[in-house]
Amino acid sequence: MRPIPALxxxxxxxxxxxxxxxxxLTVSQAQQxxxxxxxxxxxxxxxxxxxxxxxxxxxxxxxxxxEKQAVWRAEKGGELLGWFIVDEVVGKHEFITYAAGLTPxxxxxxxxxLVYRETYGYQIRNPDWRRKFAGKTLDDAFKLxxxxxxxxxxxxxxxxxxxxxxxxxxxQQVVLRHGP
Amino acid sequence: MNKKTACTAALLxxxxxxxxxxxxxxxxxxxxxxxxxxxxxAADFEQWFTWRGDKGTGSYNALDTKTEVDYGxxxxxxxxxxxxxxxxxxxxxxxxxxxPKDEKYTWKPAGVEAALKYNYLSPAKxxxxxxxxxxxxxxxxxxxxxxxKSVYSFETILIAQKYYLDGQLVAAGNLGLxxxxxxxxxxxxxxxxxEWPTHPEMEIELTAAxxxxxxxxxxxxxxxxxxxxxxxxxxxxxxxxSVQAGPTLHYGGKRWWATxxxxxxxxxxxxxxxGQTDTDLHLIEKTKQEVRFKFGFxx
Numbered sequence: 001m002r003p004i005p006a007l008x009x010x011x012x013x014x015x016x017x018x019x020x021x022x023x024x025l026t027v028s029q030a031q032q033x034x035x036x037x038x039x040x041x042x043x044x045x046x047x048x049x050x051x052x053x054x055x056x057x058x059x060x061x062x063x064x065x066x067e068k069q070a071v072w073r074a075e076k077g078g079e080l081l082g083w084f085i086v087d088e089v090v091g092k093h094e095f096i097t098y099a100a101g102l103t104p105x106x107x108x109x110x111x112x113x114l115v116y117r118e119t120y121g122y123q124i125r126n127p128d129w130r131r132k133f134a135g136k137t138l139d140d141a142f143k144l145x146x147x148x149x150x151x152x153x154x155x156x157x158x159x160x161x162x163x164x165x166x167x168x169x170x171x172q173q174v175v176l177r178h179g180p
Numbered sequence: 181m182n183k184k185t186a187c188t189a190a191l192l193x194x195x196x197x198x199x200x201x202x203x204x205x206x207x208x209x210x211x212x213x214x215x216x217x218x219x220x221x222a223a224d225f226e227q228w229f230t231w232r233g234d235k236g237t238g239s240y241n242a243l244d245t246k247t248e249v250d251y252g253x254x255x256x257x258x259x260x261x262x263x264x265x266x267x268x269x270x271x272x273x274x275x276x277x278x279x280p281k282d283e284k285y286t287w288k289p290a291g292v293e294a295a296l297k298y299n300y301l302s303p304a305k306x307x308x309x310x311x312x313x314x315x316x317x318x319x320x321x322x323x324x325x326x327x328x329k330s331v332y333s334f335e336t337i338l339i340a341q342k343y344y345l346d347g348q349l350v351a352a353g354n355l356g357l358x359x360x361x362x363x364x365x366x367x368x369x370x371x372x373x374x375e376w377p378t379h380p381e382m383e384i385e386l387t388a389a390x391x392x393x394x395x396x397x398x399x400x401x402x403x404x405x406x407x408x409x410x411x412x413x414x415x416x417x418x419x420x421x422s423v424q425a426g427p428t429l430h431y432g433g434k435r436w437w438a439t440x441x442x443x444x445x446x447x448x449x450x451x452x453x454x455g456q457t458d459t460d461l462h463l464i465e466k467t468k469q470e471v472r473f474k475f476g477f478x479x
Contacts, residue, residue, distance in 0.1 A: 063346070090346040092206075093432045094398040117398075117434065144305050152255040153219035155304035156347045163346075 023115050024125060027099070030112040031084050034101030035074035038081050044071045046175050059138065060170035062163040069171060074101065082109050083176055085168050089160035091118045096157055100133075100168050102176075108136045111165060116157075123151045124158065133165055138173065142166040210428050210441025210472040211407045212352045212391035215309035215341035217299040218252030225249055226476035234468040236458045238272035242467075244323060245287070246474075256299040264319065266290035268326035275453050276375040278464050280367055283326040291319030291331070297339075309341035324465050328365035333358055337387070348395045350403075356387035383419070385411045393430060401430040407443060411450075411465075420450035420462040424470060438475040444468060 025033065031041050046069050048056070053064040070086040083102045088095040094117040101109030111133050113125045123129060132148050144150045148162045207226065208214055218224055228246035245265035252258045267287040273279050295315035303309025314336045322329035335358035342351045360383040370376055386409070393403025405428050410421040428441040448462030456463060 065346075090348055090395075092347065093395075093434070150305065153222060155302055156343065159304045160346050 025099075025112055025114050027086060027114070030086075030099040030114055031072065031074065033112050034084060034099065034110050035081050038074040038076050040075050041072040041084060042075065044073050044083075044176075045069065046071050046171075048171075048175065052174050055174045056167060056170045059173060060163075060167040062167040062170075064167060064171070071176070080104055083172060085171070086114070087164050087168060089157075089164040091116070091157045091160070092154075093118060096124075096161060098161055098164070100165050102168065102172050106137055106169060106172060108133045108165060108169065110134050111161070113161075118154065118157055124154060124161065136165070136169075138166065138169040140166075206432050206437050207439050207474055207476060208350055208393055208401060208430050208432075209352065209391040209403070209405050210439050210474065211424075211443060212389045212405045213311075213313060213337060213339050213354050214350075214352050215299060215301075215303050215311040215339045217256055217297050217311065218250055218258045220252050220255050222252045222478055223250065224476055224478050226474060228472065228474040230470060230472040232467040232470050235273060235463045236456060236461070236468065237453070237463075239270065240273055240467060241269045242323065242326070243267040243287070244290075248293075250297075258297045260293075260295045260297070262293040262295070263289070264291035264293070266321050266323055266326065270326065274374070275464050277377060279325045280327060280370055280374060280376050285326065288321060290321035290323065291317060293317040303341040303343050304347070307342075309339075309343075311339040311341075313337040313339060322364070327367065329362060330365075331360060331362040333360040335359075335385075349392070350394075350401070351392050352390070354387065354389040356385075356389075358385040358387070359383070360385065382414045383411055385409060391428065393428060399432050401428075401432070403428050403430070405441065405443065409466075416451060418450055420448065420465055422448035422462045422466050436475060436477040438473070441472045443470045443472065445470075 048064065048067055048069065056064040072084040074081040074084050082104060084099060085102065086097065086099045088097050097115035099112045099114055103109050111130050116122065116124060129149065129151065141147050142162050142165065144155065144159055144162060148158070151158050226248040230244040232242045233240060246262050248260055248262040250258050250260040265287050267285060269284045270279060271282045274281065293315050295313060297311055297313045299311045301308060301310040317333040317335070319331040320328065335356060337354050337356035340353045344351065361380055362383065363380045364376065364378050366378045367376060388408045389405065391403060391405035393401040395401050404425065406423065406425040408423050411419045413419040422445050424443040424445050426442040426444055428439060430439045431437060445461050445466055445468055447460055448466060450462050451464050452459060453464055461468060
């Protein structure tokens with residue numbers, strides 16, 4: 001077998017698909033991270049009507065892109081601890097998949113990044129950054145460099161995750177307060 | 181290939197693999213500049229190829245190359261250095277004061293550039309992104325004729341950028357002003373009646389450009405851009421103007437990006453050459469067709 005010419009290795013290294021571990025957590029791992037006391041997570045996916053999507057947009061100021069939203073109830077001994085929601089927002093090149101835990105009274109329990117395909121801005125997974133969301137309600141600003149710090153080089157990703165969490169709080173008020 | 185070269189190439193490949201990062205200053209468009217700057221400490225390598233062809237007479241093909249390295253000094257300020265090259269093949273074209281004779285070479289070093297880009301407003305954080313670009317350029321080859329010519333330019337561009345649909349649709353606009361001082365080198369053996377001035381000339385160029393691009397699939401953008409240029413010169417007043425527009429395709433991966441843009445001239449005016457039939461185009465300095473391919477990666 002002839003050796004591969006070394007000069008071919010340079011462009012190959014530049015253009016080859018990156019071998020980055022993009023999937024950081026499974027849904028089950030994220031559920032346990034956000035609601036460690038919960039003993040079960042029954043599915044409670046919601047299908048949003050046009051009116052509900054408009055109401056979410058009105059409350060949050062953020063467009064509700066999806067008609068279906070993946071939602072689970074976090075329960076302990078049958079008692080509701082909160083809602084676990086998986087969402088996707090636009091990153092610079094691909095969608096970012098994250099999960100938010102929301103308490104029944106409309107506060108953010110925490111967020112976890114499940115899939116982040118943008119190479120730069122990996123600090124978005126840092127606990128310090130994610131912790132900034134804890135306790136926030138729909139009345140908070142959710143504004144980069146005000147109540148949520150920006151991450152250089154990943155501003156669009158930070159903005160869209162921040163807006164996404166605010167939108168999920170609005171979704172909770174519109175849909176989950178009374179059901180599903 | 182000797183062992184040392186092989187080891188160097190392998191080492192470079194390894195470094196590129198390990199250090200691959202994504203882009204703060206990704207070239208979404210071929211001609212229109214975006215308002216984002218590199219994050220502090222990040223660096224970016226870009227390689228451009230621009231083919232220009234067809235003057236409506238004779239045979240004209242030119243290939244411009246630009247090799248650029250950018251570095252983020254702060255999150256808002258980046259600097260860059262670029263090296264230009266030129267390849268040209270022109271036959272049976274003689275334009276007084278512009279193209280004196282046939283010329284053909286595959287590639288020659290043609291110029292250098294130093295530039296700054298400062299971001300005033302972030303397109304992702306503020307209502308609209310706003311940046312300013314400023315460059316100093318020195319060319320020793322005339323990119324139109326391929327002859328020797330000293331060209332010093334200062335250019336500044338105001339750049340606006342706006343994200344729509346959470347960033348899935350990107351709009352950008354540029355307004356530019358360039359001042360140039362140029363002096364042709366003398367050429368022996370030209371016909372006695374051929375005009376080839378060798379005294380210094382001053383030129384002012386204004387540009388306006390706009391682009392819109394949409395992410396139709398993960399990592400893939402398709403869009404269009406339009407580019408207007410007008411140049412005023414000391415002796416002839418408005419020397420030329422042109423409008424170019426066309427489609428642009430962009431791929432932005434995790435570690436590299438590439439952009440392909442076709443930008444034919446749609447309208448133009450100013451000086452024309454004797455016997456020019458395409459009177460609604462400017463073809464002395466510009467061409468009918470332009471295609472640009474560029475790619476970049478960070479390290």
